[in-house]
Amino acid sequence: MTDDHTDVQQFFTARAADWDARFPDDGPKFAAAVAEMGLRPGDTVLDAGCGTGRALPHLRVAVGPEGTVLGADLTPAMLAAAVRAGRQRSGTLLLTDVARLPLRDGVLDGVFGAGLVSHLPRPADDLRELARAVRPGGRLALFHPVGRAALAARQGRCLTGDDLRAEPNLRPLLAEAGWDMVRYADEDERFLALAVRRG
Template sequence: MATSDPMETGHHPGRGNREQVRGFFGPKAVRWEKRFPDDAPAYAAAVGELGLRPGDRALDAGCGTARALPPLRTVVGPAGTVVGVDLTPEMLREATALGRHGSGVLIEADSRQLPFRDSCFDAVFAAGLVNHLPDPAAGLRELARVTRPGGRLALFHPLGRVALAARRGHTLDPGDVRAQPRLGRLLGGAGWELALLDDSDQRYLAVAVRA
């Protein structure tokens, strides 16, 4: 992989509904870790599906409190690069308060228009991101832009869709962007090939390879 700085680019965060997103997630930041307090092993297992090696570069897109950064750092080692981006400053402050900044660089940025050059990451991890994007197809294309050919994307949640809907007292949305075959079509149109889909009660994990 190229060794130049991924920040060498002319891209800047998008605008859109950034304030609405911040208004929704900002007040939840301090309590965010209590939603799924025992999910560190699930995060580590999902990171393991990315096929990262020592020295690789990994992005946690929409990182929130940056739970994925420690397992990403463990896999890529001290020679690797780990970057977490999130649109909500309160989430990044909470990540720092929890010490996650010790595992990687935290950047306030919009995942819909990332401040990185093309093909600069070996893998992207995105927990609970794709269903919050106003335009999932465009968001997946942006994640593809910053991922090298053959790199991987993991779309993750520590509960499967059915279990999560039950916990919230909701019915499962048949139009959910994370459901097959819709997700497969979206990924294919955005430059990804779906390689794995695990939507069990224990987790939601979709792994795709950059075409």
């Protein structure tokens, strides 16, 4: 891994053991966000920055037993927590950088990213790499179980104009990377931006 990831790995390594216990009620929000992606049985989907794999069971339900679910994360401790939780039964776990995926062009039908954008060191390049691995017409869901204002309040900070997840910032960022945003919701109870891979 590059130096760009040192802070991210340290942050999540320190929190991996009790990550799920800190957010015990988020499951239905993950399920609803996955449902809005419009995945179909047999699809191939990546949970980018999967952490402890909380989305993997919901992605498995969406694509069915004939589909393929991948979970990629660069923090070994988070993937170990996913295994302890039994979530490797829902998909294949990959210790890898989502900015350099070991996947062929256009092999994915969709990408799910919970809390992903704020941890990407080069957001435009990294979102472009996700687009490379997704077929034209495939979906990207950028999700967080609370909205931007609620998250800022939880972290004791104020929202600023340079927040990448603000719609005026996120829409052109996605467009530059090959995605067209088709839905944007920033509510107290969730953040969800859905985008489609341009052909």
